[in-house]
Amino acid sequence: MPNENHLAHMARTLGAWFAALLLFFPLGWLFLTAFKTELQAIHVPPLFVFEPTLDNFSEVQRRSDYLLYARNSLITSVVSTVLGLLIAAPAAYSMAFFRTRRTRDILMWMLSTKMMPAVGALVPIYVLAQMAGMLDSLSALIIVFTLSNLPIMVWMLYSNYKDIPPEILEAARMDGASLWTEFRHVVMPLSVGGMASTGLLCLVLSWNEAFWALNLTSAKAGTLATLIASYSSPEGLFWAKLSAASLLAIAPIVVFGWFSQKQLVQGLTFGAVK
């Protein structure tokens, strides 16, 4: 019996490692290709051992000003996440602690706005942005990112706040705590994990957003997602440079994701864990 358990444990370990390496392989391959010459990149059979070069990276910056796009990505995702939290937190707080009969309907309605496919709003938003002179501007992207993440943020925060026992809040209110004190000193400390993971998820979603970024921006306000799209053809034939550009575009958010995954996991319950 212990022997069998040991075998099962071995099989499980091997299976998990195999699955993880398989899923990660495309990214690992992207990483390797970024350090190859163009000839090595399309070598048949594929090369796993080669002399690495850094030329691709300087070429990417020279050709398309990576830093400008990176700056745009950083600004749009951080500002839209902060704005989103500022709007979503009070709403979620109100829904969780001042429940009425309509609370659930409001939450469901908010989620249903997310059900409207982005493409359904494409033409109007495009026309509105054009009329406001906001095509290819960071503010247009920030507004769109904030609004399209808002329902998910409210939902995540709501399900986190709801886990806070109402008795604690009532005790604070009896002691004459103002709304702000109550939020700042009772709710925030108890839900900091949930707020952090809500922010993290929205940061990732905004950083990677491609539909609006591709359709509303071009050279000036383009994010990294649009920079990479510009490599689709015919430069896409240059795999090493494409890989270097891609690596530069995803590395910040992937590394960020690695370090925050524990945090992310804790808050991603959406009320699903009880």
Place this chain on the structure above:
Amino acid sequence: MTRLMPRALMAPAVVTLFLWMIVPLAMTLYFSFVNYNLMQPGEHPFAGIDNFHYFVTDPDFWAAVSNTLLLIGSVILITLVFGVLLALLVNEPFPGRGIVRVLLISPFFVMPTVNALLWKHMMMNPIYGILADVWRAFGAQPVDWLTDFPLLSVIIMVSWQWLPFAVLIFITSLQSLDREQIEAARMDGATGVQRFFYLVIPHLARAVAVVVMIEMIYLLSVFAEIAITTNGGPGNASTNLTYMIFKQSLLNFDVGVASAGALFAVILANIVAVFLIRIIGKNLD
């Protein structure tokens, strides 16, 4: 004051979301009934239901509807099945679990444009791609993925991206699984399969509902993976509704027809949403 305060707190979110919903919807509704081409400035004469008629009789329409549903259905099925398996696999401690988890969830942080180009070129290229090499290693003829299996290729790319999301949610959910209950069931002689179907799956029901709902929202709008790889082709083999409407509006400049199409997408989304919200709504309280 205490009666007004909750509403005041909710107001910014409710008002902005209401505008975000109603303004584009109203404009789309208006556009869908007029002749409006971005290349022809001037009046927008009333067009009746011509735009709708044109969009629905477009030979691409039904292909786009079925591709959309097929894409959403397959990706959800793949991510649910493998998501549960992988989450269970990494739920118990083993050497290197932390690293395995980090590797598993990495694809979720990759932006769709990189995902699309990475798979299109380095993985699926019929000559230089990795898959071609694997096929050759087994003595098989390499497959020209994007030409011969365009929709399947898109499904693979999108599943690769969303599987980690499902794994994340299921890992979170499994953390609250009652281990003593499982252990008790094992002592009572329940087999692994029985424990899985009678204890684990019911526990994961809410997490499944969440995964389905969130993926549905994002998969309706899959765009970059198609625009960058296949352009909806060959023919209409990988055109979904999102891509078809994009083609009408920003490539053909026909705002009227595109808006009619957008209304179809909204209606389709809402049919799905009503059905989903029934399920999720029950699970929220």
